[in-house]
Structure formats: C-alpha cells, structure tokens
Amino acid sequence: xxxxxxxxxxxxxxxxxxxxxxxxxxxxxxxxxxxxxxxxxxxxxxxxxxxxxxxxxxxxxxxxxxxxxxxxxxxxxxxxxxxxxxxxxxxxxxxxxxxxxxxxxxxxxxxxxxxxxxxxxxxxxxxxxxxxxxxxxxxxxxxxxxxxxxxxxxxxxxxxxxxxxxxxxxxxxxxxx
Numbered sequence: 001x002x003x004x005x006x007x008x009x010x011x012x013x014x015x016x017x018x019x020x021x022x023x024x025x026x027x028x029x030x031x032x033x034x035x036x037x038x039x040x041x042x043x044x045x046x047x048x049x050x051x052x053x054x055x056x057x058x059x060x061x062x063x064x065x066x067x068x069x070x071x072x073x074x075x076x077x078x079x080x081x082x083x084x085x086x087x088x089x090x091x092x093x094x095x096x097x098x099x100x101x102x103x104x105x106x107x108x109x110x111x112x113x114x115x116x117x118x119x120x121x122x123x124x125x126x127x128x129x130x131x132x133x134x135x136x137x138x139x140x141x142x143x144x145x146x147x148x149x150x151x152x153x154x155x156x157x158x159x160x161x162x163x164x165x166x167x168x169x170x171x172x173x174x175x176x177x
Contacts, residue, residue, distance in 0.1 A: 072117055072165045078158035080118040080166050082151070089151075093172065096147045100139035103174060108137045111173045114144050120163040122153040133174060144172050 082089035102108075110133025117126040127148045129141045148170070157166035 072167050073157065073159060074167055076157040076159040076164055076166055080122065080157040080168060081155040083154065092151065093147055096150060097172070098143060099174060099176070100137070100143055102139045103137050104176065107176065108133065108135065108140065109175050110134055110137075111171050112137075112140055112144050114148055114170045114172065115167060116148055116170070117165050117167050118154045118157060119165050120156055122156045124148060124151055124154070130169065137174075140174055144170075 082092075112133050113130040115126075115128050115130050116124050119125050127145050129145065132138075132141050156163040158164065
C-alpha cells in the first residue's frame with residue numbers, strides 16, 4: 001500500500017511578477033511538480049501524551065487603546081456639518097455630479113454608497129466606495145469619489161469639546177429620467 005506523503009503543487013503565474021512591478025519574462029510557463037509517493041511505514045509515531053497547555057502559556061498581545069487624536073469616530077457629540085447644511089451639500093452634489101456616458105448608454109441605475117473621513121480641520125480624506133450599484137459601474141464610483149474630493153472644508157466634528165476625525169457615509173442615487 002502506498003501513501004502520499006508529500007504533495008507539492010507549484011504554479012508560477014505570469015502575473016505574479018506584475019504585482020511586484022516586474023514585467024513577465026517571455027519564456028514564463030506554468031510548472032507542475034508531481035506528487036512524491038513513498039511506501040507506508042510499518043510503525044506510526046506515538047501520539048503526544050501528557051502534554052499540558054495552560055492559559056498562562058497562551059497570551060495575547062496587550063490591547064493599547066488609541067488616543068482620541070488618532071481615533072476615527074462614527075458618532076460624536078457634535079457631528080461634522082457641510083457648510084450651509086445638508087441641503088447645500090445636496091445642491092453641491094447635484095450641480096457637480098455628471099452622469100457617466102457609459103452608465104447612460106447602458107441604462108445603469110442604482111445607489112452607490114461612499115464613505116469618507118472629515119479630519120480635525122474639516123478636510124475630507126480617505127474617500128472610498130462601500131458598495132457600488134448593481135450591476136457595478138466603476139465610472140459611477142469614480143464620479144462620486146471625484147465630487148466628494150471636490151467638496152469644500154466642513155465644520156469639524158467635536159467630542160468632549162475637542163475636534164476629532166469622523167467617518168461619514170453618503171448614499172448617492174443614479175437615476176435616468
């Protein structure tokens with residue numbers, strides 16, 4: 001009876017080099033290493049017995065809380081505010097948002113959920129898409145990111161009388177009429 005003791009399958013993918021900024025070589029190929037088969041041994045190594053592991057042996061690294069100056073809050077005592085309020089923000093988005101031609105041509109409609117951070121000075125940072133519309137529209141995602149980055153400074157959020165960084169989520173609906 002034979003037992004497979006080692007099964008090694010190595011696949012060298014052409015795009016691995018591109019991850020590290022290298023161009024793939026012209027002679028790049030995919031290599032498969034066949035499994036090595038050896039005969040089964042007559043003896044089996046004995047199981048480990050009398051091994052004690054206590055909770056004291058396994059310790060997690062200490063959790064050091066972040067100072068408020070580095071935390072990003074979801075809710076604070078005084079939330080950040082767009083200059084002129086929410087109505088002014090909606091007007092800014094409607095004025096600056098351009099429906100991508102690709103989305104118009106393909107009748108793509110839906111809601112894109114964006115998130116960003118308003119820092120201690122009211123500047124917008126870390127703009128990301130939480131969820132794209134379905135089916136996904138990269139052009140729509142990019143347009144929302146462009147418009148959010150174009151926004152003026154906000155009134156910063158406050159926690160215990162100090163300005164703090166606050167995450168803000170913004171749904172934007174794309175609809176054709």
